[in-house]
Amino acid sequence: MEFLLLCAMLVLSVSPAYAQRNRTIHGIVVDENKEPLPAAHVKQVNDDPKGSIAAVITDIQGHFTLTLPYGTKEIEASYLGYTSQRIKLTATNDYYIALQPSTELLDEVVVTGYQTISKERATGAFSKVDAKKLETQRLSDMGSMLEGRVAGYSDGKIRGVTSMNGLTTPLYVIDGFPVEKTTNDGYGNWIESVPDLNMEDIESITVLKDAAATSIYGARAANGVVVITTKRAKKDELNVSFSATLTVQPYDTYADKYLAGSSTMVELEREWARQNPHLSGDNVQSYAQTVLDNMSYSSLGIRNILNYYAGHISRDQMESNLTNLASQGYRYYRDIEKYGKRNPFSQQYNLNIGKGTEKNTFNASVSYRNNQLEDKYSENRTIGINLQNSTKMTSCIFRRIPVQHFR
Structure with a gap:
């Protein structure tokens, strides 16, 4: 006890x-x-x-x-x-x-379109380009954005040419919705173009490369998938951003570096005449006249040589004309540069407005791009409008209405 x-x-x-x-x-x-x-x-x-x-x-x-x-x-x-x-x-x-x-941890997340998972849980081959990398350069098209940043991406393709007649371009998924821009060139060939999208609206890009993508999106993903996530407005904040970019690139005078001058071309044309077996024998005049009539050669040097063999000019006239042509140097290319070329430049303006509440987020962006190309009489102007509205219906149901227009 x-x-x-x-x-x-x-x-x-x-x-x-x-x-x-x-x-x-x-x-x-x-x-x-x-x-x-x-x-x-x-x-x-x-x-x-x-x-x-x-x-x-x-x-x-x-x-x-x-x-x-x-x-x-x-x-x-x-x-x-x-x-x-x-x-x-x-x-x-x-x-x-x-x-x-955490912006430092964004690279550790993989967006597949239907879910967001960590790199450790992702089983397929993928590459990701986040907003921080996109802000370092102002690029005007998707191809320039992915070239050099995604291994295996080249000329709009992820896996190279995978079909003789079918589509070889990847599937594009924007905010969870597959978007296709397929056109027919009139010859029975289907061409898949990159969807119109303002590059300033992109938050991140994930490229799914291997066969695991087909388990999510089906056979259309056989050429890979480019998953694009756009920017969203933050809750209880009014976000307004504006950016302007002007890029000027001096015209590269390539004639002196890569092209033959007129004297070199005239010498090559003389050698062509010496090595041509049809310019010797009894039918020389008939052959030369036939070639002139068929306009087989547009070169002034060769046409002068053919006019001599056809009997239209004397040998002294031919030599005088060829000597005059050989003294022109790069005049032809200089005239092209003077009257048909210019220093290419591009200008781009972007305005983005976003507002978020507890149950609704709204984003609106307007972009204007004017690209003055190298050719003096060509240009490329684009106006884009992007509107997005997301509404939280219940704790697990969201309704999203996107509106895009590019012209």
Whole structure:
């Protein structure tokens, strides 16, 4: 009896001491839009590397309950794609933790169109170009944006030529919706062009390369998939951005570097006449006249030679004409550069306005691009309008209405 009484006294004396060594806290983890983050990781901060760490993940509503050793000073909350945050504990047991997106971790996320997963969980071959890389250069078309940044992408194709008559270009998916721009050239060939899209509206691009893409989008993805995510407005903020770009490229005078001068061309034409077996024998005049009548050669040097053999001019006239042509140097190319070429330049203006609320986000962008090409009498002007409205119908149902127009 005395032994049982002694044990009861020990239990009563130890229990309060044990209870004082632990505390239980509660809280919720949300994102920058105050939406709950399920499966966020909340753990105790323990400076002792050999000590144990209490940790828990949030439920589907972002709530957590964590029992900590008495004396714990800080906890840490983390979530994939967001910056980890440390919170100092106070006397309260309820905590509200808001995490902010991390631009440094955007490369660790892969967008397949239907889901966003980490690189570690992605099983297929893919490449990603994020907004930070896109902002370093002002590019006017998708091909220039992906060339050199995505391994295997060349001339609008990911896997090279995979069909003789069928489509060889990848499937483009914009904000989860497959978009195709297929036209027929009139000869029975189908041509798939890149969808019209303002490059300034792009947040990130993910290129799915291997056969795993077909399991998501079917046979049309046999040539790969380019998944494009556009920019979205932030909640409770009015976002207004404007950018202007002017690019000037001096015209490259290539004649002196890569082309033969007139004297070299005249010498080659003389050699052509010496090596031509039809310009010797009895039928020389008939052959020369036939070639002249058929306009087989447009070169002034060869036509002078043929006129001599056809009997229209004397040998002295031919030599005088060829000598005059040989003295022209690069005059022909100089005239082309003077009257038909110019320094190409391009100008681009972009205006983007976005507004977000708890249940609705709206984005509007207007772009104007004027490309003055190398040829003086050619130009390329484009006006683009992009409107997007997303409405949160319920906690898991969203309605998105995109409107695009390019001309």
